[in-house]
Amino acid sequence: MSVHDVLSRGTPNPLRNQRVVIPIMSVFTIFMVIVDGSITTVALPSLARQFHLSPAGLDGVVVIYPICLGMVIPTSAWLLERHDGRRVLLLGLALFTLASGLCGAAENLQQLIVFRALQGLAAGALMPVSQALIFRTFTQHEQIRLSRITIIPQQLAPAIAPLLGGSLVVAFSWRWVFYANVPVGLAAVVFGLLFLGEHREHRAARLDLAGLLLSAAAMGSLMYGVCAGPDHGWATPAVISALMGGAALLGLAIRHQLRTDQPALRLRLFADRLFRKACLVGLVGLIPTMGTMFLIPLFLQQAQGRDAFASGSATFTEAFGVLLTMQAVGVLYQRVGPGPIIGGGLLGVAVVELLFATCDADTGLWTLRLYMFLLGVMMGAFFIPVTLASLTTLDRADSAQAATLGTVVRQFGMALAPTVVTTVLVLDSGHGGHADISTPVAGYQKAFLVLAAIALFTGLYAFSLGRQRRMPEAESTGTANVHAAGAAQGVRQALTARTPE
Structure with missing residues (x-):
């Protein structure tokens, strides 16, 4: 027993x-x-x-x-x-x-x-x-x-x-x-x-070995190029080879999987308009949100000369902002749909980025904590709503494939966020290596302005997600035969691509 x-x-x-x-x-x-x-x-x-x-x-x-x-x-x-x-x-x-x-x-x-x-x-x-x-x-x-x-x-x-x-x-x-x-x-x-x-998913899925190998090789090569580019230089042979090789492998993977009956990644799901748009908004929207989470510790430790503990205590308030917004998002989503919530949240992120762009070496910790709290409030309107929107019009039988494709998209967004930030800082510092303590305050301000512009354009596009709120089976899936359970998760993962020196 x-x-x-x-x-x-x-x-x-x-x-x-x-x-x-x-x-x-x-x-x-x-x-x-x-x-x-x-x-x-x-x-x-x-x-x-x-x-x-x-x-x-x-x-x-x-x-x-x-x-x-x-x-x-x-x-x-x-x-x-x-x-x-x-x-x-x-x-x-x-x-x-x-x-x-x-x-x-x-x-x-x-x-x-x-x-x-x-x-x-x-x-x-x-x-x-x-x-x-x-x-x-x-x-x-x-x-x-x-x-x-x-x-x-x-x-x-x-x-x-x-x-x-x-x-x-x-x-x-x-x-x-x-x-x-x-x-x-x-x-x-x-x-x-x-x-x-x-x-168990009662589906006899065939192993698409060629598709898996091509997809894995493409992801690995592209991730290396994106992560290593700002540190080693975008013109270095290793980075160029990784990006070009990854792009070629990605093209082969897409070609193969569109021609296969049971592909490793069901790319045909991108034919769904709302899924495609939500994934695009999620990909680009992660750059200003996660980019700021990467940039603030750099700013505090390098531009202001503070220690790691002060940096952590300043960014802590962002979490409370997200938690506050999430209590309201659940009600608003059912009333107005994803477009107004996600679009409004990203426009709010753009405004907060402009506030960060006014900070200098003398800005106090409590001012930065307030701005981080406001950033969290706006980010809470982005994370989970964009994930839910991507699944609104898909069949539940495609949930495993949709989750995998969504994770691929988010992983690229997570890698692009610090890449964009570091590239701006390196270009402004005049050095070919890391963004380090020689980066002037103006370089950080410029990075915040770049993130603000990205958030602005992504927010405006996000309104095109519309007001569709329910999946086709939203009212009929609460049966006793459900095989798994869970709750919608936030997409926020920690940024592991780079760290301040």
């Missing part, structure tokens, strides 16, 4: 209800991945001292993670359609936890890079799989209502991670930044083994 059989007897237990269990698993997963991305950047200066390198010498540790993450994402839809979602999610969590412990125990830089790559491979499956389980179960209205609760830990994770990471590095060492994942990961795996039920 299994533990699950014992627990299934006796008095009713809410943990027997998968509509309760999967939101908990989702929070575990997202919290751990987000904290890992945010907390790791704090440890890089300590890592540089440990291995007698400059922070620039740790590019391998930084870049390998998004490369491996991007390579695995295309396989996640096939894994979920072919295999039990429970097994895929738990194996991913176990691998991520193991890799975290190995990163902390690494004896040299080469080992750390290998184990960091293993983390990226696991994380590439965790995000889209957990999201797809959610989209299969809840109606759009239920997702919005649940998101008002699940967004809390998702927003607190990147807010507390820099403070937690700084404390661990100061009190112990950089190794504990990775060890911090282990107890959370073990708890998630044990909880899933006890309470998470089987979630």
Whole structure:
């Protein structure tokens, strides 16, 4: 007799209800991945001292993670359609936890890079799989209502991670930044083994090996080019080769998958107008939102000369702004639809960027905290509404593929955000390497203006998403035969592409 059989007897237990269990698993997963991305950047200066390198010498540790993450994402839809979602999610969590412990125990830089790559491979499956389980179960209205609760830990994770990471590095060492994942990961795996039920898509998906290999190679090559370009120079042979090779592989992957009956990535979903537009808005909209989250710590530490703790305390207020807005978005979405909410939110982001552009070396911390809070208020109108809009007119049977394509788009947006910021700073500083302390305050102000322009044009385009609010089966999917459960997740992942020196 299994533990699950014992627990299934006796008095009713809410943990027997998968509509309760999967939101908990989702929070575990997202919290751990987000904290890992945010907390790791704090440890890089300590890592540089440990291995007698400059922070620039740790590019391998930084870049390998998004490369491996991007390579695995295309396989996640096939894994979920072919295999039990429970097994895929738990194996991913176990691998991520193991890799975290190995990163902390690494004896040299080469080992750390290998184990960091293993983390990226696991994380590439965790995000889209957990999201797809959610989209299969809840109606759009239920997702919005649940998101008002699940967004809390998702927003607190990147807010507390820099403070937690700084404390661990100061009190112990950089190794504990990775060890911090282990107890959370073990708890998630044990909880899933006890309470998470089987979630199988009853679809005999054929393995499109050629499509998977082409997609993974294209993603890996493009991610390397985008992440390494600002640091090494866009004209360097390695970056040019990566971008050109990635573009060629991407073209081959698209050609192959449009001609295949059961492709690794169902690109035909982009024929849906609302899905296509929402993905485009999500991709470009991440540049000003996440770009600002990357730029503010740089501004505080390099232009104003503040320490990491002051930087973390200044950006912390953004999370409260997002949480505040999310309480209203659920009601407004059902009344006015995605276009006005997302468009208005991005226009608000543009206004806040203009406020940041007025800051200089003497601007006080509380002024910056206020601006960060306002940024969070506007970002809350962008994140979850754009994800929900992308699924409004799609069949629920396509949820795994839609989640995978959405994750691919968001991953590129996450990589482009710091790339745009760093490129502007490097060009303004007159140096061919990193944006460093020699970058004048005017360079940061110019970067904020560039982000404001991007937010403005994206916001205006977002109004074309219209006012369509419900998926075709929004009122008829609350049946007992639902195989998975969850809540709409925020798309905010920590930026792991670059870090201030």
